[in-house]
Amino acid sequence: MKITDVKAHVLKPLDYQFRWKEEWPPRTIEHILLRIATDDGHEGQCITWLMSAGEIESALPGLRTLLIGQDPHDVEAISYKLTDGLKSPNAVSSTVDICLWDILGKHHGVPIYKLLGAARHRIKAYASTVMYETVPEYVDIARECYEQGFRAFKLHAFGVPHKDIEVCRAVHKAFGDKMDLMLDPVNAYDRLGAFKVGKVLEELDFYWYEAPIADSDLLGLADLTRSFKIPITATESVTEGLRGYPKYLMSHAVDSIRSVGDWIGGISAMRKSAALCEAFNAKYEPHSYGTTLVQAAHLHVMLAIHNCDLFEIPVPQGILDIGMADVIRVERDGYVNAPTKPGLGYDLDWREIEKLTLKQL
Known part of the structure; x- marks a missing residue:
């Protein structure tokens, strides 16, 4: 060939x-x-x-x-x-x-995940929001996601500590006993703000706390990781990808590595990143936000590894399904099933x- x-x-x-x-x-x-x-x-x-x-x-x-x-x-x-x-x-x-x-x-x-060596055939999904203007809108989208089958939900809130705390408390009050909750302020806080929010997230038993401060602030991330039981995850903005992750793992600056597979080198780079994290007994939770085929590339890697818990789906579902006959959707039990067609598996x-x-x- x-x-x-x-x-x-x-x-x-x-x-x-x-x-x-x-x-x-x-x-x-x-x-x-x-x-x-x-x-x-x-x-x-x-x-x-x-x-x-x-x-x-x-x-x-x-x-x-x-x-x-x-x-x-x-x-x-x-x-x-x-x-x-x-x-x-x-x-x-x-x-x-x-x-x-x-x-x-x-x-x-x-399907690609079987070429990589299948570890499983389905994975739990989480809804990943856009930013809304009001707190009730976040509660409404959480309700919509729960009704669709999601049992995990990540907030992209305002990136302002006191406003994000309000959102997190409201969503937790409505759905904290029904869905695993996460927050991603997209590197928006300073260290003081990150600690203020972290204390509240720990009180609310959030599943993880993502990108609270700049990825470049290794000392700040390490302080957060040592200070909280809630897992700290970061590194999406580490553009060199695999070559940039060892310093985070060796210093225990994070509990899990995030990466944008459609930037760091595709499926080949993601599988290497996953193995690197596994060697450090760390989670590898790739960002799978994107078009359907970009999501699929991440999904295949996730199905071929053990040290990953959740698959990210943009919500409202379908906002990035440009040009597709097949799409990825959460099942009623909160999981995404592996594709059955060959290759990426979506036409x-x-x-x-x-x-x-x-x-x-």
């Missing part, structure tokens, strides 16, 4: 009128569909939302030179070269890696892709 073509669709940008942090304005997000074809008729596909049209247009000539004629089974060699030995990952290299694994699954007729809606395509490269 050899790679014969690499092409991309620049899709119509979507105006997402939502945000995850108070100071962030609503923004327009570009989507790129990358397609890698092979001589046996299989095609690896991934829609990314972390890559711009300019980036993929600039990258395509080099990608074609590198990839055409290669065997997708050499995914480790290819991805390692694209990321300069995992020192310089980015959205382009990560999306290529995801496409290559998609090809391998399709070629062998199995594109080609009629919708044609409507969305601004330019094919």
